[in-house]
Amino acid sequence: MLWGEEDARGERWRIDSYDFTISEDIGEIQLIKIEKHKYWYKDDWYCRHITLKTPTGDYLEFPCYRWITNDKEVILREGSAKLVTHDVTQIHKQHRRKELEDRQKQYRWKEWHPGFPSSMDAHCHSDLPHDIQFDSEKGVDFILNYTKAMENLFVNSFMHMFQSSWSDFADFERIFVRISNTISEYVMQHWQEDFMFGYQFLNGCNPVLIKKCKKLPEKFPVTHELVECSLERNITLEKEMEQGNIFIVDFYLLDGISSNKTDPCTIQYIAAPICLLYKNLENKIVPIAIQLNQVPGPENPIFLPSDAKYDWLLAKIWVRSSDFHIHQTVSHLLRTHLLTEVFAIAMYRQLPAVHPIFKLIIPHVRFTIAINTKAREQLICECGLFDKANATGGGGHVQLVLRAMKEFTYESLCFPEMIKLREMDNKDEIPYYFFRDDGMKIWEAILSFVGDVMDIYYESDQAVCDDSELQAFVKDVFIYGLRDNEASGFPKTIKTKEKLVEYITLIIFTATGQHAAVNFGQYDWCSWIPNSPPTMRQPPPKEKGVVTIEYIIESLPDRGRSCWHLGAVWALSQFQDNELFLGMYPDEHFVEKPVKQAMAKFRKTLEDITSFILDRNKNKKLPYYYMSPDRIPNSVAV
Incomplete structure (x- = not known):
């Protein structure tokens, strides 16, 4: 056809x-x-x-x-998938060698910025090989999409007042209430409440930072006396930590990051807060202490729920703003978009189309190189759209990626290990962590599917070791894609079927479930500007008792940046036209019946997960659906 x-x-x-x-x-x-x-x-x-x-x-x-x-x-x-060791005829051996030679000329590594994961050697979308371009470049033009989004949201009328402040919180509603959205409206109504603040660390669009706190860091000198009025079990803070009721979120990566100076008329600020949270008797996670910067001292007070209303509210707003920066640059850009592109480029360079792993991975890297190239062309480049509304624009986002690159690890990309590393795996202790629960189901479904397919082609660990193309793929990811980063823990070789299945599962999960979890909730959780300010225009308070509602409004983004932000989170939360969701494989790269049976089994598992999530969400005021398979695109394409 x-x-x-x-x-x-x-x-x-x-x-x-x-x-x-x-x-x-x-x-x-x-x-x-x-x-x-x-x-x-x-x-x-x-x-x-x-x-x-x-x-x-x-x-x-x-x-x-x-x-x-x-x-x-x-x-x-x-179409029968073949490993390099399965080919016996000279014509087939020569064909797969020639295919890879041609691809390696087309798919070349490039350092977009020193210290970043390597990317595709292409200045713009039209430079890409035709096979990986979008069907219509217009559909993924960020400038057009942002403009369209702002038209859809009726916010263009505010752009002429670009640098003027809003009058009060109700004023924000003028650009908000046009679109009916259950979660975003609920956020608007409840964003000032402590339970909503804490809930987002579990099930918002950045549910990957919260961790169990067994010992307070020295830089965060919270005492029992400070938080005693927030503790409900009549035991000490130390005992609460021992019992697993205390959690912490530390935004240390933001410490010293340069704030956006692309607009000389507006000074923008970044903080690096530390937030202590508590599981109360209702099993809700609520904040009990916030320090807005990393070094304790008289000018860096610890804010508490018992403080004056606006002191505590502004402290929470600063945390939400910091969470937005880490989410956009680290959780979203680096750990899903850029890493998936690394896997995609290495796949094209080292795996011929006849290889079973190529056939397995290719649906999950569809359009990823294209969307990232477009982002480098328009979004995160110098003077790109990222600079228009974000305090980390103008180079701060680059610094942030470089810091995060020094810390991210292979282990932290394996979903079960990522949850365990933060000691968030105990369902009895933390019962409403839907990101964890649904993510585990998706990970296990992918793991089982990949295992079924790999069993068809690899009869032993030795077969894995002998697959020179697989080993070249893994080496290309590590040496060139990740810049030979030993600290990452990424393997240079794979020697067992078990490790191979985990590795391929990591690739597919990162491109599907993980990306969906941190991307498609952006409008839900970030469209109400005070809940996720992309920039702050006043510095963090250095003392208590001085914050007023006027100071908060002056701290929040002005009208123009609010409009750009709203258009961005709307555009980034939309599915592509004719989106393919997890388990959909209309392109039949595999022709073998056993693989098609494995796909059918995979789809049935995903259907069961979808039904479970749908049933759980019934009558919930805050449904969690970002990890529902019918809402997880097959690849990173937006």
Whole structure:
């Protein structure tokens, strides 16, 4: 089946199927070659697959899923997945070598910024190989999408007052109430309440920072006397920690990060708070102490729920702003987008299309290189859209990625280990951590599916060790993609089936469940500006008892930056047109029946998880659905 990109009349996506009959005996089919005549106008065609019926009545499938252009031919193998050790004919060995040689010329590593994960060598989206470009670049143009989002949200009318402050909290509602959204409206109504503040560390759009606190750091000198009125069990703070009731979130990565200076008319500020949280008798996680910077002292007081109303509210707002910065730059950009691109580039460079791991991974890297290239072109580049509203714009976001790169590890990307590292795995102690519960179900489903597929092709650990293409893929990720970062703990080789299954599961989970969890809740949780300010225009208070409502309003983003922020979180929370969700594999890269059976089993597991989550969410004022399989796209594409 061939899909035409554009004909002479400008008609796009004309779909045709062609039948050919060959009467003479041509012997055993080794390869199929496709080429097209060159025309005077752009006339690229997309070939899905070729089906060959043999004289005996058997059918052979030749998957393609590539663009046929004027300047090159495409040579296809029959669709059965083969490891390099399974090929015996010279023609097949030569074909897979030639395919990788050609790909390595097309897919080249590039250092976008020193210290970042390596990325695709492309200045703009149109420089990318045709096979990995978006069908329509217009659909992922950040500037167009932000403009469209602001039109949809009716916020353009505020842009002429770009640097003016809002009048009060109610004033924010003017740009907010146009769109009906259950969670965002609930946030607007309850954002000042301590339970809502704490809940977001569990099930908001950045549920990856909170950890159990067994011992207070010296830089955070909270005493029992300070927080005694917040403790409900009539035991000491030390005992509460021993019993697993105290949690901490530390934004130390933000300490000393340069604030945005791209607009000389507006001074912007960044803090690096530490927040102590408590599980009360209702099993709700609530804040009990906040220090707004890392070094304790008279000008860095510890704010408490018992303080004056606006002192405590502003302290929480500062934490929410800091959480927004870490979420956007570390949890979202680095740990899903940039890492998935590393896996994608290494896959194209080291795994031929006939390799089972290529067939398994390719649906989960669809459009990732393209969206990241577009982001480097328009979003996170110098003077990009990121600078318009965010305090970490103008270079602070780059500093933040560099710091996070020194700390991120392979272990922390394995979902069960990430939860254990933060000691958040005990369901009895922390019963309402839906991100953890649903994430574990998704991880286990992917792990089982990957295991079923790998069992088909790798009969032993030795088969894993002998797969030179797999080992080259893993090495390329480590050496070039991650810049030979020993501290990351990423493997340089894989020697067992168990480790291989975990490694591929990590790749797929990062691109699917993890990205969905930190991306698609952005409008829900960040659209109410006071709950997630992208910038602060007044410095953190250095003493108690001086904060007024006017000071808070002057601290929050001005009208123009609020509008840019709202447009951004709206645009980033939307699914792509014709989105493919987890378990959907319309492109049949695999032709073997056992793999298709494994896919069917995987889909059934995902359907059960979806039903469970749907049932759990019934009648909930704050439903958690970001890890529901029917809302998890197959790849990082937005």
